[in-house]
Amino acid sequence: MWIFLARRLVQTLPVLLGVSVITFLLIYYLPADPARMYAGPSATVETVARIRHELGLDQPLWVQYTTYLARAARGDLGFSYRKQIAVTELILSRMPYTLALTLAGIFVELLIGLPVGIASAVARGKWADRVGMFIALIGISAPPFWLGLLLLYWFGFRLPILPLGGADEATSIVLPALTAGLGGAAWYARMMRSSTLDILSTDYVRTARAKGRSMFGVIVRHVLPNALNPIITMAGMDIPWFIGGVVLVERVFNWPGVGRMAVEAIETVDVPLILGTVIFTAVMVVVSGILIDVVQGLVDPRIRHSRQGQ
Amino acid sequence: MAVTQSESDQVKSPEIVTLAQEGLAPATSEVGYFAVIWRRLRRDGAAMLGAALVALIALVGLLAPLLAPHDPTEQFRDGLTPDGQPMPSTLLTEGSTRYLFGTDSNGRDLLSRILYGAQVSLLVGVLANTLAVALGVMVGSVAGYFGGWLEILLMRFTDIMMAFPTLLLAMALVAILKPSLWIIIVVIGLVYWTWIARVVYGQVLALRDRDFVTASRALGSSRRATLFRHILPQLVPTIIVWGTLGIATNVMLEASLSYLGIGVQPPTPSWGGMIQQGQSYYRTAPWMVIFPGLAIMITVFAFNLLGDGLRDALDPTQRGRA
Numbered sequence: 001m002w003i004f005l006a007r008r009l010v011q012t013l014p015v016l017l018g019v020s021v022i023t024f025l026l027i028y029y030l031p032a033d034p035a036r037m038y039a040g041p042s043a044t045v046e047t048v049a050r051i052r053h054e055l056g057l058d059q060p061l062w063v064q065y066t067t068y069l070a071r072a073a074r075g076d077l078g079f080s081y082r083k084q085i086a087v088t089e090l091i092l093s094r095m096p097y098t099l100a101l102t103l104a105g106i107f108v109e110l111l112i113g114l115p116v117g118i119a120s121a122v123a124r125g126k127w128a129d130r131v132g133m134f135i136a137l138i139g140i141s142a143p144p145f146w147l148g149l150l151l152l153y154w155f156g157f158r159l160p161i162l163p164l165g166g167a168d169e170a171t172s173i174v175l176p177a178l179t180a181g182l183g184g185a186a187w188y189a190r191m192m193r194s195s196t197l198d199i200l201s202t203d204y205v206r207t208a209r210a211k212g213r214s215m216f217g218v219i220v221r222h223v224l225p226n227a228l229n230p231i232i233t234m235a236g237m238d239i240p241w242f243i244g245g246v247v248l249v250e251r252v253f254n255w256p257g258v259g260r261m262a263v264e265a266i267e268t269v270d271v272p273l274i275l276g277t278v279i280f281t282a283v284m285v286v287v288s289g290i291l292i293d294v295v296q297g298l299v300d301p302r303i304r305h306s307r308q309g310q
Numbered sequence: 311m312a313v314t315q316s317e318s319d320q321v322k323s324p325e326i327v328t329l330a331q332e333g334l335a336p337a338t339s340e341v342g343y344f345a346v347i348w349r350r351l352r353r354d355g356a357a358m359l360g361a362a363l364v365a366l367i368a369l370v371g372l373l374a375p376l377l378a379p380h381d382p383t384e385q386f387r388d389g390l391t392p393d394g395q396p397m398p399s400t401l402l403t404e405g406s407t408r409y410l411f412g413t414d415s416n417g418r419d420l421l422s423r424i425l426y427g428a429q430v431s432l433l434v435g436v437l438a439n440t441l442a443v444a445l446g447v448m449v450g451s452v453a454g455y456f457g458g459w460l461e462i463l464l465m466r467f468t469d470i471m472m473a474f475p476t477l478l479l480a481m482a483l484v485a486i487l488k489p490s491l492w493i494i495i496v497v498i499g500l501v502y503w504t505w506i507a508r509v510v511y512g513q514v515l516a517l518r519d520r521d522f523v524t525a526s527r528a529l530g531s532s533r534r535a536t537l538f539r540h541i542l543p544q545l546v547p548t549i550i551v552w553g554t555l556g557i558a559t560n561v562m563l564e565a566s567l568s569y570l571g572i573g574v575q576p577p578t579p580s581w582g583g584m585i586q587q588g589q590s591y592y593r594t595a596p597w598m599v600i601f602p603g604l605a606i607m608i609t610v611f612a613f614n615l616l617g618d619g620l621r622d623a624l625d626p627t628q629r630g631r632a
Contacts, residue, residue, distance in 0.1 A: 262481075267485075
């Protein structure tokens with residue numbers, strides 16, 4: 001297990017390095033001048049030149065990159081040009097919001113997706129199955145930002161029972177989490193239906209049913225444990241998309257997370273902040289990938305053993 | 311999700327047996343591969359609904375200049391209420407049918423803008439996906455078939471690209487290259503191919519050591535000829551399915567970028583951009599948000615429905631499953 005984990009961690013290093021190179025190159029070719037953005041519109045040409053020198057922006061690309069990397073390795077991602085605050089500090093202050101929204105969204109996905117998928121599989125071919133899968137497909141097709149605005153309109157404005165955005169109240173997270181989770185819930189429902197169908201047609205389920213176990217018992221005892229693995233795999237593939245979706249949801253609800261900050265950073269050409277947020281989200285994607293591999297080994301002994309054999 | 315292969319050299323016999331069982335074809339007839347697929351597709355109501363909707367949306371996009379009651383960019387003097395607010399939709403209420411879907415905050419006709427918006431969505435969705443599928447198939451099949459350092463290089467690069475959150479990467483790219491219709495198409499293609507490359511790579515790995523590939527090599531075909539003559543044809547079902555489902559994803563990506571204000575630039579009407587404009591008015595003029603969102607949803611839904619149907623038709627073992 002530990003060897004596997006260590007190897008996985010080593011494997012991610014080139015990926016993260018690649019992410020940082022690509023991000024750095026992208027920003028280097030950004031048409032806007034970061035020194036000008038930093039100095040403000042009223043600064044003189046001399047001031048802008050001085051700032052460019054102070055920020056090291058007049059250095060060759062590779063010098064800028066290696067300096068950035070050496071600092072980043074020590075946890076220093078530089079200062080936001082616009083806010084004049086350390087990028088690490090900014091990200092850490094926003095991270096709890098994004099983390100909370102991500103976890104709440106995934107909770108919504110599972111809470112709705114799994115039962116609907118199982119119910120659909122059990123009712124295979126009946127109208128409940130068809131209606132369920134039809135609604136799931138509609139859920140997949142609805143743009144999350146649109147869904148968010150509709151929810152805001154109904155639950156925030158028409159029947160004002162939930163806040164109209166922001167993160168000031170405990171109930172503020174309900175609508176963003178629903179918005180972030182509904183589309184994903186539809187994917188999980190489809191996926192869970194297909195896994196459940198597979199499992200329900202196995203010999204051990206037929207045996208269990210023949211021995212008199214109820215459908216409910218079969219689902220708890222056989223379907224859920226066996227469906228766990230594909231769901232975890234799916235969660236792994238879902239995360240880069242989910243974080244992308246969170247960017248939109250944070251924007252709709254004015255949720256003070258990392259995603260909204262990244263959008264603002266791109267809009268204001270705040271180079272260190274763009275670099276920081278993109279690398280941070282990439283780290284989040286990579287780390288969750290590793291976590292998923294680990295969890296998969298924990299829940300499925302077959303995977304654990306095949307890894308030991310390597 | 312993955313589409314399993316049926317070998318082209320074996321495809322006729324088992325397919326026809328299945329069709330004979332379905333009562334569709336005599337067991338001895340020679341039926342072409344695509345004719346078989348088409349017959350299966352025709353029996354799938356949901357897929358046909360998807361196909362009909364896709365055709366309808368394409369027609370709307372093509373005929374927008376004829377169908378639209380107004381110029382989509384014209385700001386009408388009578389398009390705003392006396393106190394400068396957008397005009398509500400008269401679809402469900404009594405009133406003049408001049409602005410059926412209402413107007414936006416600039417006094418422009420929402421119905422005309424939505425009809426024209428189909429052009430942008432379809433153009434971006436289809437072209438971006440063509441690029442993504444081409445890149446994905448190229449990278450995935452070359453990495454899977456040739457192996458060695460090419461495989462390591464290409465698949466590592468794919469991993470790196472996949473570590474970026476899709477939407478953030480697209481945003482950063484568009485911001486650098488300045489938003490325009492063609493840039494959006496290229497950027498969406500550039501962030502989306504990785505998913506297709508992964509799927510194709512997996513399939514080619516499984517095909518690489520099959521007997522018909524070995525036989526082709528043993529008979530003296532070059533590696534390149536084998537890739538083109540024997541491996542790529544096996545990928546046709548994957549290409550068809552992703553070529554359809556991917557359009558749904560890319561229409562959504564375009565709408566998301568436009569919603570964030572870095573997609574297709576005004577005054578060109580795009581559905582995502584219309585929702586962005588409507589966001590500030592969603593309490594007083596919800597129709598500005600509702601109609602463009604419905605248009606996005608129906609379009610994405612149509613391509614999803616058709617793509618699902620095609621997958622079932624191309625791979626009957628998956629029928630009625632996911």
